[in-house]
Amino acid sequence: MSPGSTVLLRGHVDNAQIEDFRKKGGESLVRRMALSAVQLSRDRANSVKGKLIKDYGITADRIEIVGRGWDEPIGTSDENRRVEVYWFTVE
Numbered sequence: 355m356s357p358g359s360t361v362l363l364r365g366h367v368d369n370a371q372i373e374d375f376r377k378k379g380g381e382s383l384v385r386r387m388a389l390s391a392v393q394l395s396r397d398r399a400n401s402v403k404g405k406l407i408k409d410y411g412i413t414a415d416r417i418e419i420v421g422r423g424w425d426e427p428i429g430t431s432d433e434n435r436r437v438e439v440y441w442f443t444v445e
Contacts, residue, residue: 356443356444357444358443358444359416359441359442359443359444360416360417360418360441360442361406361412361416361417361418361439361440361441361442362417362418362419362420362439362440362442363399363400363402363403363417363418363419363420363437363438363439363440364399364419364420364422364437364438364440365394365395365396365397365398365399365400365402365419365420365421365422365436365437366395366398366422366423366424366426366427366434366435366436366437366438367391367394367395367398367423367424367434367435368424368427368431368432368434368435369391369424369427369434370431370434371387372384372387372424375387388423388424391423391424392421392422392423393421394421394423395421395422395423395424396419396420396421397421398421398435398437399419399420399421399437400419401437402437402439403417403419
């Protein structure tokens with residue numbers, strides 16, 4: 355990775371169960387599960403961060419993580435279980 359560059363990791367989770375949560379517990383359950391989804395997405399991004407540090411020697415202070423939960427679906431359930439990697443270079 356080039357000197358001075360940084361990485362942003364944005365974790366996401368599947369949104370397929372929202373309607374099930376709504377049926378089982380209403381909006382209060384959806385809100386509680388949304389918080390869990392944010393944490394799961396952060397954990398997913400943090401796992402990638404650990405791999406970048408361990409395998410590629412990128413220092414932790416150059417990697418930022420964000421958990422987006424289920425707020426930004428893009429397609430199928432599998433596609434929503436993802437970590438997006440953004441690499442910002444200094445020019």
